[in-house]
Structures are given as structure tokens and as C-alpha cells.
Amino acid sequence: MGDIGFPTAAVSETRPPAKNKIFLGTFIHSKTLSELEYLHNAAVAVDSLGTIVAVSPDTDIAKAKSTLLPQLNWPSDDTDMVVAKAGQFFFPGFIDTHLHASQYPNVGLFGNSTLLDWLNTYTFPLEASLSSLPKAQKVYSRVIRKTLSHGTTTAAYYATIDVPATNLLADLCLSSGQRALIGRVCMDQLGPSYYLDEFPAESLAKTKQCIDHVLSKDPKMELITPIITPRFAPACSAPLMKELGQLAKETDLPVQTHISENKNEIALVASLFPDAGDSYAEVYDTFGLLTPRTILAHAVHLTEKEADLVTERKSKVSHCPCSNSAITSGAARVRWLLDKGIEVGLGTDMSGGYSPSVLEAARHAVLVSRHICMDEGKSEERDKLSVEEVLYLATRGGAKVVGMEDKIGGLEVGMEWDAQLVGLHEVDEEEEEEGNVDVFGWESWEEKIAKWVYNGDDRNTKKVWVRGRLVHERK
Ligand SMILES: O=c1[nH]c(=O)c2nc[nH]c2[nH]1
DSSP states (O other): OTTOOOOSSOHHHHOOOOOEEEEEEEEEEEEETTEEEEEEEEEEEEOTTSBEEEEESSOOHHHIIIIIHHHHTOOGGGEEEEEOOTTEEEEEOEEEEEEEGGGGGGTTOOTTOOHHHHIIIIIHHHHHHTTSHHHHHHHHHHHHHHHHHTTEEEEEEEOOSOHHHHHHHHHHHHHHTOEEEEEOEEOOSSSOTTSSOSSHHHHHHHHHHHHHHHHHHOTTOSSEEEOBEEOOGGGSOHHHHHHHHHHHHHHOOOEEEEESOOHHHHHHHHHHOTTSOSSHHHHHHHTTOOOTTEEEEEOOSOOHHHHHHHHHHTOEEEEOHHHHHHTTOOOOOHHHHHHTTOOEEEOOOBTTBSOSOHHHHHHHHHHHHHHHHHSTTTOOGGGOOOHHHHHHIIIIIHHHHTTOTTTSSSOSTTSBOOEEEEEOEEOOTTSOOOSSOEEOSOOOHHHHHHHHHHHOOGGGEEEEEETTEEEEEOO
16 A cells, blocks of 8 residues: 555654655646636646645646656656546545544434433443543544545544543554544533543643643644544533633644534523623633634534624634434524634534545535525525535635645645545446446536535545545555
8 A cells, every 4th residue: 555654653753755746637626615626637746745846737647757857856766656547536635624533433323312312322421431442442543544535634533531542542643644633522510420520620631631642742733733622511610611711822722612503502501601601602702712723513503693703703613514414403504604704614523423424514514505595584595505615615614624724625836735536437338336426428527526526435535645645545
């Protein structure tokens, strides 16, 4: 499998020397929210550190060798050429802005539950059991491999309250080469007695241990980043949220939490925090947790005033349509959030969500937006999200949500090569079919992309790179 895999020690010190690479073929990425850019017969040059250093139109392999290599001063025997086959294209890696690595074994297991009973029945027992490191190793290795195989190059992970298991997740992301935000879950109330931080001070100290661990392994946060993770307001006491808000201010680290997912949850927040503002968003704001680096998952039932506050604080939203439908939380109004100027990305939210695939989240986002349109009297045709728009949310939008828009989400010079090679099956009577998307040859590229969004899966994800390194290859 070539140069797959990183050692687990600090990234910058121990990376094996990588070769320069030139990718050749069709490149597709979002230009704006509503527009994809298609570059055919092009070459993208990626240096040994994984940075895109040239994008060259009208370049085939011969021209790349005769013109691009000399321009870059790269010796041809030290440069790998990666050529897309007919029907294949390069696309930015997906960014999953919200998922619980620890809940992966439970995907598809939610019955008819809704948030609060789902947490007690399915979620807390599983998360608690991951204090067993062999079990955590099995679950975390699998979720990383699985999400990579679906083209997820960056993941904002929740782990559990357990420090060694959370640190293991960080180590495994490093060794697998997946870019990740690693969050130790903080919760000192509401959960069962066997799965709680005892005191705010303990929760804070354990969070700091995980932050230190991540920074000791990747001091420049080139691949993994610690993220402060108050589970959600009902599970965090006021003193704990205050400490975590203070920590966010001191460290300028990102924060992730849940907001306004379910109506009973919102009522619970109002009853638990009568003195911390008038709404769920104001509770977080009271404790300094609504920062420009905060990722708010769900945001299904935000009021106008709350959305305005989120806009003002420049906090971001992770839209989790599979989860919102599966555990009957509601339909988040993405167009409305975007109109408010809020940055939105997509989250699989495993295991509230049942699928590891951001592509699945993208198609579900399209469908949920149509349900909003059918909710007569409230919405307009323009609430519908297009294929182009959900692909933007899956890449550039997600990059903004995780605060990495200068590095990932697009394929321009200066960005890092976090990308996937997608192949769609060209119908041929002689050949066995591969995957669920059939291309007959008369489709435009726009139509091929639409077919991929609605019917594609991991069988179409042929290769995946993070920072220029191959991290998944479909055999
Ligand atoms: O979808 C969700 N998954 C969770 O694990 C969780 N915890 C609090 N709120 C939550 N929502």
C-alpha cells in the first residue's frame, strides 16, 4: 500500500521522507456555496510535506514531465505520478464535523428512542465500557479505518470520559494518518453514577491531561488537535462549564458541544439553568463557551434570538441530518442558518446517526431540506439544498467549522492535499459492476456528480490522502 501510515510519535520528527507527487486527471471542488469548479486534463503538484504547490491546466503526463517538473525543479525519479483513470476524479476529502468515535459499535441501534432515553439505554453503557483499552483499541481502530474508507480525511471526534482511551484515540489517528480533533467528554451530572466525572475540578484536570497528551504527540497540531468537549449543558454543572469556558479563553483551543437537538432536552436546560440567560444558547454564552472556535452540533430548534447570538459570537454549526431523523429530533433549517451568516458543516453524528459516510449525510441534508419545503406556510422553495451546496458543506463548509479553511476543503495552491480519488462505474457488458453508481457515458459531469451524491458509497472511494500521504486504498 505504498506509504500508508505514520509512526505514533511526534509527527514532524518521525515522518518517513515522502516523495513529491503529481496528480493528473479531473479535479472537482467547490468554488462557492452553489458552484463546483471542474478542472479537466489538469495536473496538481504536491510537495513532500503534502502542500499543493502548483495547479496546471491542460497538462498530461508528458507535459508534466517536460514542463512542470523542470519548473518545480523536481527530479523525475523522485516524483510519483498518480494518474486518474477514465471516469475517475479527485475531490477534496470530506470533513465530518461531529461524530462520537466511542459510539461506533452502536450504529443502527436506536430503536424508537429519542435523545434522552437513547443516551441512557444505548449510549452511556457503551461509552463507559470503553475504559477497557483493548475494547477501545478495537472500536477506535475500526472507526478510523471505516471513516477513511468513506473519504473522511478530517473528523471532529468525541471519545469518552476516560483519559487513557481518549489518548489512545489520538495515537490511533496519528498512526492511521487521519486528521482529527480529539475531545475527552466532560460530564459531571445527569449521567449514570458509573459514568461521570466526580467533580468539576476532576473533569478539568482530566481534560488537561488529554490536551497535554495530544500536544506532546503533535506539538504544532499538524494532524491532531485537542478540542474542549462539554458533552451538553444538561450533563455539565455551572462550575464545570465556567472552568471549561475559562480554559477555552486561556488556550484558544476549539470547543465542541451539542445544542438544541430535542425539545425535552431544551426544557431540561431551562429547568437546570434558570439563572443563566433565557435560552440554551445563552447558557453556553454565560459560561464563555460560545466562541468563534465552537462547534455546535444539531441546532435544530434554535430561536431567532439564539441564532442571532450564534452569529454574533461567530460560533459554527454541525448539521447532522441522519441523526436528527433517526432519533426523531427534528429538521434543522440549514438555509436559515446560512442566511444568518452562520458557517455550517456536516456531521455523521454516529451513533445518533447510523452511517459513517459524510456522503450519506450530504444526501440526507438534501432530503431534509425538501421536508422543510413541504412544511407549508413556513418555508420557500429556496430552502431546498442543491447537490453543489451539500458538497460545499461536506468540504469547504466543514473546513470553516473546524477552523481549518486555510488548509483543507479545496484544491488550490497553498492548501494541503487532503483528497479522495472517486471512481464511478462505467457500464460495460463485459465488466463486473463495481458499486452502486452506473454511468452510461452520455451524462454530463454535473449529472455524474449528482449520481455520486445520491447513490455513491465507499466502493467509489478508490484512494484517500491526508497531507499528501496515502491513508486508504480500495483493493
Ligand atoms: O446526538 C447526540 N449524541 C450524544 O452522544 C449526545 N450527548 C448529548 N447530546 C447528544 N446528542
